[in-house]
Amino acid sequence: MEKIKIEYKSKKDLIKKRLSEFSDLNEKDYFSEFLFCLLTPQSNAKKCWVAVNDIIKLKKFEENRIKEILRDKTRFHNNKSKYIVNSKETWNKIKNSIKDIKDKKALRNFLADNVKGYGLKEAGHFLRNIGKSENQIAILDRHILRNLKNLGVIEEEEIKNKDHYYEIEKKFLDFSVKIGIPIDELDLLFWSRENGEIFK
DNA sequence: ATACAGAGGTGTTCC
DNA sequence: TGGAACACCTCTGTA
Numbered sequence: 001m002e003k004i005k006i007e008y009k010s011k012k013d014l015i016k017k018r019l020s021e022f023s024d025l026n027e028k029d030y031f032s033e034f035l036f037c038l039l040t041p042q043s044n045a046k047k048c049w050v051a052v053n054d055i056i057k058l059k060k061f062e063e064n065r066i067k068e069i070l071r072d073k074t075r076f077h078n079n080k081s082k083y084i085v086n087s088k089e090t091w092n093k094i095k096n097s098i099k100d101i102k103d104k105k106a107l108r109n110f111l112a113d114n115v116k117g118y119g120l121k122e123a124g125h126f127l128r129n130i131g132k133s134e135n136q137i138a139i140l141d142r143h144i145l146r147n148l149k150n151l152g153v154i155e156e157e158e159i160k161n162k163d164h165y166y167e168i169e170k171k172f173l174d175f176s177v178k179i180g181i182p183i184d185e186l187d188l189l190f191w192s193r194e195n196g197e198i199f200k
Numbered sequence: 201a202t203a204c205a206g207a208g209g210t211g212t213t214c215c
Numbered sequence: 216t217g218g219a220a221c222a223c224c225t226c227t228g229t230a
Contacts, residue, residue, distance in 0.1 A: 037208090040207095040208055040209085041207090041208075041209035041210065042206085042207055042208085042209060042210095042223090042224085043207060043208085043209095043225090043226090044207060044208095044226080044227080045207090045208065047226085048208095071224095071225085072225080072226080073225095073226090074207095074224090074225085074226095075207075075223075075224050075225055075226085076209090076210090076222095076223045076224055076225090077223095077224070077225085078223070078224080079210080079211080079222090079223055079224090080223095083210095116210090116211080117209090117210065117211085118209095118210080119209060119210055119211090121208075121209065121210090122208085122209070122210080125208070139208075140208095141208040141209080142206090142207090142208075142209090143208060144208080160218080161217080161218075191208080194208095199208095200208095
């Protein structure tokens with residue numbers, strides 16, 4: 001635990017800078033982040049971002065065209081191209097929910113239930129990337145779970161169901177309080193550990 | 201060269 | 216009703 005605190009100190013400024021960039025994001029850019037989080041499951045984040053920038057240039061969100069863009073950049077391009085076409089249609093509803101639902105966990109759960117292609121993990125990822133996670137949300141992917149296990153915060157890396165996700169989320173939140181590092185910053189810290197930089 | 205694990209998971213089906 | 220099994224899919228790094 002002391003080791004993490006030391007590690008945190010050395011990367012604190014960089015992490016805070018990255019988080020402030022998320023918070024400073026213009027609302028016009030929310031949709032790009034929304035698409036990005038639809039693409040990242042089991043895929044390379046940087047290539048996903050390249051794909052997003054190709055997709056938002058399109059005049060029309062035509063499924064086959066999106067498929068072509070995704071084919072060599074992400075896994076599951078057939079499913080994801082469908083999710084993206086669908087998300088374009090429901091974006092207004094999603095945008096309103098971001099404004100209207102004040103409780104961040106409730107908002108995260110709403111997104112997971114109403115966006116095809118979002119589960120709890122990606123819904124949280126999206127909120128963090130637009131600067132609205134407010135240190136209340138855990139983005140539980142395999143890297144974070146591995147880190148939590150190594151730290152003894154959890155026993156097993158597998159998430160069984162929604163309630164189990166909430167349970168691990170609480171343990172992660174409690175840990176972040178205990179160690180005195182906000183959970184949004186811990187997430188980026190764990191990530192910088194694995195790939196040496198802080199992307200998104 | 202060929203093999204194989206791993207990539208910021210989610211949706212559907214079947215019982 | 217809930218959860219286990221399976222489908223989705225291709226590229227990259229490492230041995």
